[in-house]
Amino acid sequence: MNIKEILTGKEKDKLFLMGNEAAVRGALEAGVAVASTYPGTPSSEIGNVLSVLAEDAGMYFEFSVNEKVALEVAAAAAASGLRSFTFMKHVGVNVASDSLMSVAYTGVRGGMVILTADDPSMFSSQNEQDNRHYARLANIPLLEASSPQEVKDLMKYAYQLSEEFEVPVILRTTTRVSHMRGVVELGALEKPKTNGHFEKDPQRFVPVPESARVMHRNLVEKMGEIGVLSNNSSLNESFDNGSQVGIITSGSAYNYVMDVVEEYELPVNVLKITFSYPLPEKKVLEFLENIERVLVVEEVDPIMEKEIMAIIGKHQINKVVHGKIDGTLPRIYEYSPDIVLEGVGRMMGLQMPVGTDSSSVELPKRPPTLCPGCPHRAAYFEVKKAAEDLGLDDLIFPTDIGCYTLGIEAPYEIADYLLSMGSSIGTSCGFSKATDQTVVSFIGDSTFFHAGIPPLINAVHNKNNFVLVILDNRTTAMTGGQPHPGLPVDGMGLEAPEMSIPEIVKACGVDMVEIINPLSVRNSKEIFKKALQHDKVAVVISQYPCMLIKGKPEKGKNIIIHIEDDKCTGCDTCVMELTCPAIYTNEDGKIRIDPLMCRRCSVCVQTCPEKAIRAKKIDNKRGEEE
């Protein structure tokens, strides 16, 4: 499939789409005029697709500097009467949450949807927080999708709901929905209305105490009405098998429930909750009426489970609730058909068939790592060597969120403390005040723009002493190479002013700012030594493009890096200290470099103590060894 078919596909056409792609189609069918995000797995592909399609679709899309700004862009567009869409990973909503709480009060005029992509089991996140709590915290409606088709359909419905009640609506997916592919039947496209106009109404859009009190009362009233709607909504669907036992479930967990119910022909009633906040109290009561016990299957926290208990308590009915709280199901991580089957078995006192672990061989792990030729590897190597040269052995390495967090693995072991986007700099302030240890902190270019500037100002103003290394690889690499404000291009691929990291750092008051090419090992090490000896905040900007966006090496096309066996003593420095995936030991115990993986960064050439790694010209243009 060509990605453009997401826009050109006609009504009734079927496409094989990922949940994230289906979200884009849903936005296009809803006539969204303004969309904004900061990239984060598992939501990133929504932005990647929009950046390709937005211009042709006649809408505006941006990669905002962070999620808070993304939400604010969307809020203002919706206040101006346009349909707006902002989307982010679950922890991105934390960043946006300050303004989220207020846009719940002010409400919207055009429809506004906030998609949160949660990550149960933390496939690519620092936590697995359940963002259904945010709907409760902000007191705005929440819909939960279980498949790509539902993601698309719910997007359209969410805009109707949002406009009818003038509230923003949260659409929640999880990794298994965002990254699930399935057949999606398309609906008709709607041409976006793009000429917004903001009608002033400060009593409604400026929450100072006096107006905010009124806004909150209005919001609570609206949510009461929306609760009635949720009760009557066909999105909350029950399947009656005439059983005494029931399951209430939502989102991805619903899929696991249905897989095991159908495969094992389990005699249970099922209530699928899609309009998930406000929880449909009346519908839950009706469902409970004919059963004795209910299993609540949801990811990740027992949110519906507790609310169902509250409904049972309020109505003083006698039903047994199973789920996370009584230990029938696990309280952490994502679910699967296996886990649900075990839980159902536990509730019903049945012995369920379970899979067996059939290999007796212990296997080596395969953690992700920095790519061959990655400039971060060189910078890490140089910082460690610089500290070694200066006899510094008690260093703290606060790190941040990006590919460079992979520095946690041996042999780099250069990631000591991490909280969230931008925390490298803020925590360096704390470490440099609380300890006498040397602090060297790492942050990426996109992360620096996202949340690194205020803490850097804090560091200088409060007279901290640490080295900050900005790993500027000219892209947002971990999420797939999206642009950021430091690049001359915007989210729609159009020319844009390029913000200079060195100028920003200088403007923050840093008096030592150095730029290095990390692939030049000796020079870089000397600059790191200078920075380590500086008695204030020193910033080293390590500038080299990500090897994934840089493409194949042009200049070194006819060059391979190889090991000269007569010089190689087998000291293993390259294998053990650089740990480049292109360098390996062959069956005969000889060190070799895979010419297909090698990106000719030449860091190993510069660091081999025996000078046994050399560049060599070859004739074979495919770069294979003879």
Next chain:
Amino acid sequence: MNPYNIYISGVGGQGIIKTSIIMGEAAMKSNLSVVVGEIHGMSQRGGVVSTQMKIGDSYSPLIEEGKAKLLLAFEPLEALRAIKMINKDSYVVMNTAPIYPFNLRQSEHPYPELSTILDQLQSQAQKVIAMDADGIAKKAGHILATNMVMLGAVAAVPDFPLEKEIILASMKDNLPEKSIPINLEAFEEGFSFCSSSLL
């Protein structure tokens, strides 16, 4: 129809997601229900990649342990790591070319011998089709065609629910035009390797 479950495993960068998209679209074109589950993000950087696919009636793409009818393993260690997904009726199509974990030297456990991996898999599966897909792809013209060697082999597995011609059409829809001849040859080589090893 009970779904036909396929567990695909390997290492980031081997073209595993592209392979699942081609199969998924082929299923859609065959008017079959299909769902695929993928994991993106950090795993791309040389880590484990696995996708799960169910062709037929199902809700979630996640396969219960022991319920994969086919294990398609792009790398031997990752084949063995996925062994709990198969049963005595399963087919295994495996690439024998290893990709060693970057930190193998620091690892507590060594990389298993290929013969150990094959013995283990053979003891749990109906049939293991093991081939040097990297080598076959290189002979066809490019190492990047490894995934099409694997896909070709799958098309020859007994009871595989998709027609070869529909898979080929879906492949042409999803790969750059100039790479088609090499990928086509890789596919046919994989197909005939698998066919002849089943004789």
